[in-house]
Amino acid sequence: MAYTAWFECFNENCRKRYSLTEVIYNCGECGSLLQVVHDMDELSKTSAAEWVRLFDERRMRNMWPYGSGVWRLKEWVCPEVADTNVVSMFEGESNLFWAERLGAEIGLPDLWIKLCGNSHTGSFKDLGMTVLVSMVKQMKAEGKEIRAVACASTGDTSAALAAYCAAAGIQSIVFLPTGKVSNEQLIQPIANGALVISLDTDFDGCMKVVQKIAEDKTIYLANSKNSLRIEGQKTVSMEMAHQFDWDVPDVVIIPGGNLGNVSALGKGFLMMEKLGLIKKRPRIVCAQAEKANPLYRYYKTGFTNYAPIQAQKTYASAIQIGDPVSLEKAVKMLKEFDGIVEQASEQEIADACARGDKTGMYTCPHTGVALAALFKLVDRGVVRREQKVVVVSTAHGLKFSKFKLDYHERRLPDVESRYSNLPLHLPPDVDAVKRALDERLKG
Ligand SMILES: *Cc1c(COP(=O)(O)O)cnc(C)c1O
Numbered sequence: 001m002a003y004t005a006w007f008e009c010f011n012e013n014c015r016k017r018y019s020l021t022e023v024i025y026n027c028g029e030c031g032s033l034l035q036v037v038h039d040m041d042e043l044s045k046t047s048a049a050e051w052v053r054l055f056d057e058r059r060m061r062n063m064w065p066y067g068s069g070v071w072r073l074k075e076w077v078c079p080e081v082a083d084t085n086v087v088s089m090f091e092g093e094s095n096l097f098w099a100e101r102l103g104a105e106i107g108l109p110d111l112w113i114k115l116c117g118n119s120h121t122g123s124f125k126d127l128g129m130t131v132l133v134s135m136v137k138q139m140k141a142e143g144k145e146i147r148a149v150a151c152a153s154t155g156d157t158s159a160a161l162a163a164y165c166a167a168a169g170i171q172s173i174v175f176l177p178t179g180k181v182s183n184e185q186l187i188q189p190i191a192n193g194a195l196v197i198s199l200d201t202d203f204d205g206c207m208k209v210v211q212k213i214a215e216d217k218t219i220y221l222a223n224s225k226n227s228l229r230i231e232g233q234k235t236v237s238m239e240m241a242h243q244f245d246w247d248v249p250d251v252v253i254i255p256g257g258n259l260g261n262v263s264a265l266g267k268g269f270l271m272m273e274k275l276g277l278i279k280k281r282p283r284i285v286c287a288q289a290e291k292a293n294p295l296y297r298y299y300k301t302g303f304t305n306y307a308p309i310q311a312q313k314t315y316a317s318a319i320q321i322g323d324p325v326s327l328e329k330a331v332k333m334l335k336e337f338d339g340i341v342e343q344a345s346e347q348e349i350a351d352a353c354a355r356g357d358k359t360g361m362y363t364c365p366h367t368g369v370a371l372a373a374l375f376k377l378v379d380r381g382v383v384r385r386e387q388k389v390v391v392v393s394t395a396h397g398l399k400f401s402k403f404k405l406d407y408h409e410r411r412l413p414d415v416e417s418r419y420s421n422l423p424l425h426l427p428p429d430v431d432a433v434k435r436a437l438d439e440r441l442k443g
């Protein structure tokens, strides 16, 4: 069957279409954001049951490229790319962790954490980047001149771009705000051979520069403004539903910065609903750091009065963004999903991470933002005991060792480390060790 997809203007009064192989990020007519739209009539010719069977059959198998959690859904994601041009590192299929102990602590027995950080480069950004870099490979194969692929990043986008480009033999260029990404995030693109450009500004400043650089059409822009990435990221919804045997959770909580991911989450659920795989919608909660909360402020005005802000330094560095590119898309989705926006302070973020970790997770600060938002919603009775709740964990905690170590060693400024767990420093003496153990293990 001939499945097709195209870029379409997000502005309802325009809706101009462009080919996915065109180098374009905003509508040429009206300047609005673009979105990827699929030929839903063609997809509807296959029944929900047949789709479920197909996706089940391909799951975690060897047939290229369907073993990937993203490409298993190829017809729904990016039918335009030839299998031979897919650049995949078996992304997706991440664990949906039953947070039994944390859930018990907060009175929520049906709490789940979608561990998107368990991925090749340690964040959910892999889900979108596999689609974007595959399309670039396809465009190059068709003879288009693309010298490099570039992005501005708060750390994880650049890691994903650099890895996928390296695997495909394509040059990447990453713009990072100096001193605002973790060491682990900085070394990733360096190791993968990216041209790393460190700018004395914040993410929003890097974004402005890269957009200018990408006016040269031989330098392809890989930020989430490029809606190809959203197609890959939306598969997290399908995966989640599949992992619950096509049952839909009541609430999904996701941290938001540039807001591509929250719109992707909604897009995935809407597509499943349209094609008959699910019958109900979850409530979507977008969680922001108090220090970088333009969406939260907008939400508080009933989405009537938006103002970009200067984001302040936050431990949740990947969402330190003051003027999110995908704002409109996110707001539209939040309205469709009875959405809530919640925020978390630095203290709340740090404690939420530590509480999660004490029950077996290894949370990044952004996941901490989402967990802190959950704790507040449970306290307020907005999220209730009988509800099935999923928290989307966006990156692996191992990328944020300094933050975690500083917390436990009580070195985070302005944060009281309520759950700190310090190592015992003892002489190499068995009796001393025994005494210490007796002390620690009593009662
Ligand atoms: C990119 C990122 C986010 C935010 O996603 P947006 O699409 O920018 O809202 C959250 N957490 C982590 C770890 C990220 O890397």
Ligand SMILES: [Zn+2]
Pocket (backbone or CB within 6 Å): 009, 010, 011, 014, 015, 016, 027, 028, 029, 030, 031, 032
């Ligand atoms: Zn338009």
